[in-house]
Amino acid sequence: YEIGIEIDSETRYYHINLQPLKDVEPEDRQILMVVSDVTRQRNLEEQLRQSQKMEAVGKLAGGIAHDFNNLIAIIRGYSDIILSEMDKENEFYDSALEIDKAGERAANLVRQLLAFSRRQILQPRVLDVNQLIRDMEKMLNRLIRENVELWFRLDPNLGNIYADPGQIEQVVMNLVLNARDAMPKGGKISIATKNITAEDSVFIKNKFMTRADYVMIEVCDTGMGIKKELQPKIFDPFFTTKEKGEGTGLGLSTVFGIVKQSKGYILLESELGKGTSFKILFPKVDEVIAFARQSIRLNHNLRGSETVLVVEDEDSLRKMICKMLTTNGYKILEAANGTQALSVLEESKEKIDLLLTDVVMPGMSGKDLADLISVQRPGIAVLYMSGYTDDEIVHQGILFPDTHFIQKPFTPEALGKKIRETLKASNITKVKS
Known part of the structure; x- marks a missing residue:
């Protein structure tokens, strides 16, 4: 059997084995007792159980995250659009606000599920x-x-x-x-x-x-x-x-x-x-903090007049994103996949300032599409978006330090800020080159 004993504020576990010794006289009956310290084994077993539990929940969270994030993005996007176009005195304003709040709670829940399962997409930098x-x-x-x-x-x-x-x-x-x-x-x-x-x-x-x-x-x-x-x-x-x-x-x-x-x-x-x-x-x-990107984050003007090519295979989400951007003054071209995007590019003679593309799509990935378009239209800014977890994004080769990325679900404000940030960074790069 096993017992736990607290020693110096630490619990140590011991396995005790009792075995009667044979071939002795009844009056000299003896018992062999072997005591083994199994603390390390117990701790390793507990770590393994915890790891397996987190892995199981992580796989579940990762599996549902993409579809949930797309749906939440549609709900939050349209509710934000409705609220922005509706007077607070409107009888349906509070109802639309409750839809938006529910969408925000759902987005937070998915983020938490991904965070504790260690599948959250991180965008690290040197921090004070x-x-x-x-x-x-x-x-x-x-x-x-x-x-x-x-x-x-x-x-x-x-x-x-x-x-x-x-x-x-x-x-x-x-x-x-x-x-x-x-x-x-x-x-x-x-x-x-x-x-x-x-x-x-x-x-x-x-x-x-x-x-x-x-x-x-x-x-x-x-x-x-x-x-x-x-x-x-x-x-x-x-x-x-x-x-x-x-x-x-x-x-x-x-x-x-x-x-x-x-x-x-x-x-x-x-x-x-x-x-x-x-x-x-x-x-x-030991690295020092880089301040170069700070000024980009301070620009909160969400409107623009640039041309954006939106590539997203989820029809409802693509329509919502296009409506968001059109409302803010952007000229929009849209495509449901990489092949369609290349056709749109070939037919369009106007300058395209930004490619806004999903990462994981049927046929051609967002990364492959961006590489092809960058050859045909040098200097085009690229912003990736995805509802997948970090494993899939890393597999697609997206999360490099200078890559611009936005995690689904996002609000119109978050997308607007990220687009302005991406375009401004692209302009700075062009000036330097």
């Missing part, structure tokens, strides 16, 4: 974590209640990390929301940052971690704490200690997925009645 947290301060203060204090302790000499800024923001926000919910009567939340070197004591306690230099984000609360027996389950998808209807059980599993996909670690320390601490460690990088 301190600056990212400072930029979030106002938003975080709005999320917490008046009886909760928010403290910041940011290391002024903090290193940089290579990660998707939107995903790191989601990690911090989810942990702060989790801390807030753990303190219904109020308390303190602290967000701290710190450099961790390869010699740090954290590696002694957590031997599974690779010794290296990390940047740590720690979120602590003075809440009710987490029961020890529940701690191994808190990162499981759909596990929640909240009342029915108060949580999806995806908050911490989303954090776990993002951290793991970004090659980081997440450590939990919690004590009943005293509070909880989550430490997130991301590999430190």
Whole structure:
């Protein structure tokens, strides 16, 4: 049989085998006891079970993500168009708004499913974590209640990390929301940052971690704490200690997925009645932050007069995208696949400024189409879109640093901003060349 014994705040597991010895006198009866430390084996088995569970859910999430994202994009796109053309006094305005809100919730749910299964498409860059947290301060203060204090302790000499800024923001926000919910009567939340070197004591306690230099984000609360027996389950998808209807059980599993996909670690320390601490460690990088693209993101003028070739095999989605762009002043050419797009290109004598293409299509991929069109129309800007997961996008050879990409589902505003960003970056490249 097996027993668990707590030694120095760590549970060790031992397998005990009892065997009576034969060929001895009855009055000298003896028993052989063999005790084996099976802690490492138990931990490896648990890691394997967790990995298999995440892989199974990941395959399910990845399988439905493409179709769901296309449908959500259509729902959100048309609801945004309706709302933009409708007065708030209209009797149907609130109904259209509820459709849009439902679409947003559905999009968030798909994103969370992909995040914890580590299939979310990341667009990483070198980040100053301190600056990212400072930029979030106002938003975080709005999320917490008046009886909760928010403290910041940011290391002024903090290193940089290579990660998707939107995903790191989601990690911090989810942990702060989790801390807030753990303190219904109020308390303190602290967000701290710190450099961790390869010699740090954290590696002694957590031997599974690779010794290296990390940047740590720690979120602590003075809440009710987490029961020890529940701690191994808190990162499981759909596990929640909240009342029915108060949580999806995806908050911490989303954090776990993002951290793991970004090659980081997440450590939990919690004590009943005293509070909880989550430490997130991301590999430190030596690269400096590139500011070249910052100015592009500041341009929020969504209108344009350029000509855009839209290539999308989902008819309803293509029509919605064309309506979005036409409304904002763009001239539109459309095609349902790569072959049709090449025919449109051959028949059209006018300048085409941007190719907006789906990545995965029947017959010819968006990447292959873009390569062909770039030869015929040098200097054309290319923006890829997809509802598939990162595995498929990487397989198609899309996610290079200078590639412009937008994940489905998107809103008209998000698409408008991305198009302006792509066109401006293309113009900058032409000037430099």
